[in-house]
Amino acid sequence: NWKLDTEWIGRKIIFEEELDSTQLLAKALADQGAVHGTVVIADQQTSGKGTKGRSWYSPAGTGIWMSLIIRPEFGPREAAQLTLAAAVALTRVFRQNDIEAHIKWPNDIYLGGKKLAGILTEMQAEQDYIQHIVLGIGININQTVSEINPDIRNKATSLRIETNKEWKRQELIHLIWKEFENVYSLYIEKGFQEIRDEWMQYALRLGHRVKAATPSTVFEAVFRGIGEDGELILENDDGSTQRLYSAELEWKEE
Ligand code: BTN
Known part of the structure; x- marks a missing residue:
């Protein structure tokens, strides 16, 4: 039971010890009219969703698994840009904490050559009108190597593995939503251009x-x-x- 010092994100926060997926609950709540900025967080997901129909391994106590309901002022064409903007916000937060994160196109966050975090956006739209977007963020925080899903151990990592220390999830969640608000305002006020330039500064493999x-x-x-x-x-x-x-x-x- 905690509050975020943010403008609009997390005015309402739903925290659950265990959910099938924060994405599924957020979508259901959005369908029932949940307000712009509602955040759903789970300590553990039993059926976490990745992009392209993949699953997202989300064990208890070690990661950040959360979803944000957005009721945007823009149309469906801009929704992909928003996902890239979220990757920029995450990368900013990591770099502010001396973590040299990079982005792999389109929006995977990499550290030390392995995937640290992923973003999943799902949109409910009718023609040119977006009813809602649910932006899901999954970050491996305090897993040790043995707590990383064995099937992906050669390509996935956690903050703890890369920095040799444990991180406070609550503080990071706060920093992430603050930074996402900054990036979101920049996007609404100035469009995608500046975010795109910043995205390219963080990109892996540019020119290669x-x-x-x-x-x-x-x-x-x-x-x-x-x-x-x-x-x-x-x-x-x-x-x-x-x-x-x-x-x-x-x-x-x-
Ligand atoms: C990816 O495949 O890279 C995207 C992973 C997104 C995972 C997060 S965890 C919180 C939210 N709930 C889910 O079920 N998935 C997203």
Whole structure:
């Protein structure tokens, strides 16, 4: 039972020891009319959701698993930009705490070459009107190596593993929502441009070769950044560029 020193995020906070998924509860509450800024937090999720239908391992006591209900003033086309803005906010908070986090396109937070945090946004929209967006953030905080899901131990990490100390989840939650408010205001007032520039400062692999996988093909190209909608810009070996709204990036560490 605690309050955040924020403007609009977390005026209402729902905290549960255990949920199937904060995302599912937030969506249900949003359907019932929950206000802009409502936050749902769980200590443990038994059915955490990742992007692309994957599951998100969310054991008790060790991570930040939370979802924010947003009733935005903008339309569906901007929703992808908002997810990138959230990645910028998270990266800012880590860097303010001397944690050299980076972003892997579109919005995975990486530390020490492994995934530290993920963001999942789900939108309920009718044509050009967004009823609500539920923005979910999952961050591995105090897991030891043995507490990371064995299936992903070679590609996932936690703050504790990378910094050799334990972190106070409550403080980080506060910092994250404060920073997200800053980034959100910047976005509403000035649009995506500045956030996009900042996103690129944090990006992994900018100017380097990546392997891009789409449902239909896998190919190599140079990662040139993101466009006005947050889409991936790749330069092919013949000099042409292509823009992708959905793809998986991979690369070999050099
Ligand atoms: C990803 O696949 O990278 C996105 C992971 C998002 C996980 C968070 S944890 C809080 C919220 N509730 C969920 O079920 N998923 C998101």
